[in-house]
Amino acid sequence: MSPEDVKEDPPYCRGMVVMAHPDDADWVCSGTVAKWCAQGWEVVYVLCTDGSKGSDDPEMTGPRLTEIRHQEQLNAGKLLGLRHVVFLDYPDAALQPTLELRRDITREIRRHRPDVLICSSPVRSFTSSSYLGHPDHFAAGEATLSAVYPTARDRLTFPELLEEGLQPHKVREVWIMDRDNADQYVDVTDYMDTAIAALKAHQSQVTEEEADTYMRRWRSEAGAKVGFKYAEAFKRVRLG
Numbered sequence: 001m002s003p004e005d006v007k008e009d010p011p012y013c014r015g016m017v018v019m020a021h022p023d024d025a026d027w028v029c030s031g032t033v034a035k036w037c038a039q040g041w042e043v044v045y046v047l048c049t050d051g052s053k054g055s056d057d058p059e060m061t062g063p064r065l066t067e068i069r070h071q072e073q074l075n076a077g078k079l080l081g082l083r084h085v086v087f088l089d090y091p092d093a094a095l096q097p098t099l100e101l102r103r104d105i106t107r108e109i110r111r112h113r114p115d116v117l118i119c120s121s122p123v124r125s126f127t128s129s130s131y132l133g134h135p136d137h138f139a140a141g142e143a144t145l146s147a148v149y150p151t152a153r154d155r156l157t158f159p160e161l162l163e164e165g166l167q168p169h170k171v172r173e174v175w176i177m178d179r180d181n182a183d184q185y186v187d188v189t190d191y192m193d194t195a196i197a198a199l200k201a202h203q204s205q206v207t208e209e210e211a212d213t214y215m216r217r218w219r220s221e222a223g224a225k226v227g228f229k230y231a232e233a234f235k236r237v238r239l240g
């Protein structure tokens with residue numbers, strides 16, 4: 001085995017997923033998260049917004065929807081075996097990659113000290129003929145990547161975090177949800193039942209039939225590229 005091979009498979013044990021909305025992570029990477037949790041990793045979700053806009057129901061209110069979506073995400077987290085779920089509760093559909101958001105994500109990185117962090121892409125893609133992408137997803141991706149590097153690492157940025165007792169932390173790898181440039185495919189075949197169950201916990205956002213159909217369709221498309229029945233695809237950046 002060459003030194004490069006050793007570097008390919010380090011003994012990581014802490015993961016973090018930062019996404020804009022409750023349900024985002026369970027749509028895109030719940031198979032990988034289920035696998036990590038089954039392997040004994042401590043995994044934390046950080047959701048940037050309160051999810052208060054995601055309903056067409058004329059009877060629904062923002063605060064009530066936030067409460068429902070918090071509980072749905074906590075239920076999904078129990079199924080997956082998450083260590084912790086953090087809600088930053090920025091207003092849904094108005095997320096910006098501000099310094100305040102960057103600081104709040106940095107706080108969670110320094111507190112939970114992930115080896116590998118999964119986030120959304122900050123770049124709008126036009127390869128899909130049916131989906132434009134949500135502006136909150138791009139904002140969350142930009143703020144998260146900027147929190148990983150350089151802010152979580154640099155002790156003199158946001159000194160208030162040091163005063164809170166949170167020491168700098170270097171994330172080792174970032175896995176970005178960027179199917180166009182994917183170079184990391186995780187075999188999630190054995191974790192599909194758990195992943196789909198986690199998505200189904202978001203009852204205000206998805207029907208059981210939609211969850212079954214789309215989770216399997218997207219993961220079988222990704223898996224077909226690398227010879228797995230079901231896979232999740234990421235752009236992997238190793239920070240050393």
Ligand SMILES: [Zn+2]
Nearest residue numbers: 020021024134
């Ligand atoms: Zn979303």
